[in-house]
Amino acid sequence: MRQHKLALCKHHFLEWIPAQTERFIKKYEMFTRYQKILVAVSGGKDSLSLWDILIKLGYQVDGLYIGLGIGDEGGYSDLSRQMCENFSRERGQKLHIIDIKRKYGETLPQIAQRTRRGKNKACSVCGLTKRHVMNQVSKNFNYDVLVTGHNLDDEAAVLFGNTLHWAGDFMIRQAPVLPATPGFTRKAKPLCRFYEKEMAAYAILSGIEYIYEECPYSIGSTSIYYKQQLNRLEHNNPGEKLRFYLHFLKAKESGLFVLPDEISQDLHECSNCGQPTSADGICSFCRMFDQIEGMI
Amino acid sequence: MVTVIIRGHEFEIRSGMTLLSSLVKLDILPETVLATRNGEMITEDEILRDGERVELIEVISGG
Numbered sequence: 001m002r003q004h005k006l007a008l009c010k011h012h013f014l015e016w017i018p019a020q021t022e023r024f025i026k027k028y029e030m031f032t033r034y035q036k037i038l039v040a041v042s043g044g045k046d047s048l049s050l051w052d053i054l055i056k057l058g059y060q061v062d063g064l065y066i067g068l069g070i071g072d073e074g075g076y077s078d079l080s081r082q083m084c085e086n087f088s089r090e091r092g093q094k095l096h097i098i099d100i101k102r103k104y105g106e107t108l109p110q111i112a113q114r115t116r117r118g119k120n121k122a123c124s125v126c127g128l129t130k131r132h133v134m135n136q137v138s139k140n141f142n143y144d145v146l147v148t149g150h151n152l153d154d155e156a157a158v159l160f161g162n163t164l165h166w167a168g169d170f171m172i173r174q175a176p177v178l179p180a181t182p183g184f185t186r187k188a189k190p191l192c193r194f195y196e197k198e199m200a201a202y203a204i205l206s207g208i209e210y211i212y213e214e215c216p217y218s219i220g221s222t223s224i225y226y227k228q229q230l231n232r233l234e235h236n237n238p239g240e241k242l243r244f245y246l247h248f249l250k251a252k253e254s255g256l257f258v259l260p261d262e263i264s265q266d267l268h269e270c271s272n273c274g275q276p277t278s279a280d281g282i283c284s285f286c287r288m289f290d291q292i293e294g295m296i
Numbered sequence: 297m298v299t300v301i302i303r304g305h306e307f308e309i310r311s312g313m314t315l316l317s318s319l320v321k322l323d324i325l326p327e328t329v330l331a332t333r334n335g336e337m338i339t340e341d342e343i344l345r346d347g348e349r350v351e352l353i354e355v356i357s358g359g
Contacts, residue, residue: 010337044357045355046357153356195327196355196356196357197327197328197329197330197355199355200330200353201337204330204332204337205337212353214357214358215357215358218357218358219358221358224357224358227356228325228328228356231325231327231356232325234327235325235326235327
């Protein structure tokens with residue numbers, strides 16, 4: 001790990017990752033062992049590793065898998081679900097499964113194809129759907145915190161994109177922890193300071209079976225392009241990705257952006273699902289289905 | 297020669313170089329892959345010997 005000027009054997013690396021995770025959980029005051037945690041799992045290396053680490057650290061953590069219906073039978077979504085089910089069964093952990101087709105009548109690619117939001121942008125529909133379902137499940141089952149497996153490369157790529165476009169409103173909201181607000185569960189990203197390569201190494205060395213296949217919609221995505229560019233910088237200057245992210249957090253803390261309590265958002269309940277929304281009437285998620293019904 | 301495999305594609309490369317040099321030679325960013333030899337993960341400073349087969353695992357995912 002050139003960025004840390006640290007070389008560890010397998011045994012010590014597998015101790016170091018959970019110890020560092022615990023340090024980040026405490027540093028950013030993410031959650032405690034008295035709280036009920038829901039981890040969103042996709043079957044990938046990051047989310048399953050995070051679940052594994054939180055179990056090892058003794059947190060009360062259940063999983064949530066959202067079946068998007070991507071790929072044919074036995075394809076991407078089926079495989080990723082299998083990985084999550086195997087993981088939870090082998091470790092005797094509770095896994096909530098929400099199947100989008102069963103719940104809403106159509107798979108994610110079908111929804112994307114029919115809606116304006118999804119035209120050539122299935123990822124936009126996917127993000128909206130996952131955020132909606134994650135919040136709904138965490139509220140319905142009274143979880144205190146919703147955690148995701150975003151790693152440093154994910155965070156740095158988002159920050160890179162937002163910086164290129166000076167998307168200040170998004171930058172304000174990017175943080176290791178998003179506090180609970182009326183209608184929204186607290187969110188945390190305990191892996192936000194680990195390199196993607198470190199998380200892959202953790203998964204492999206821990207014997208965690210994860211889906212190696214890429215989501216077909218992510219091929220050629222902007223996030224992967226940004227990650228590649230950042231890795232070029234990292235290659236020539238070890239630690240660059242970590243500094244980019246940490247200096248951003250420091251700058252935010254010291255007032256580069258508006259303070260979070262100065263942000264005012266006029267939120268009200270969606271008249272259909274009851275989740276908070278800044279839109280008039282129904283939220284963006286419900287509007288997506290409204291559009292579908294209008295087209296049938 | 298050393299055989300380097302990535303997502304089913306095989307590349308031949310001169311033996312005697314470190315994994316890091318081999319990756320650079322193949323124009324692969326070391327930050328984006330992990331390497332295994334005989335199922336064991338290897339570090340970037342390992343010398344690759346004649347006849348070895350090294351499998352690369354891509355670590356970057358989208359979403």
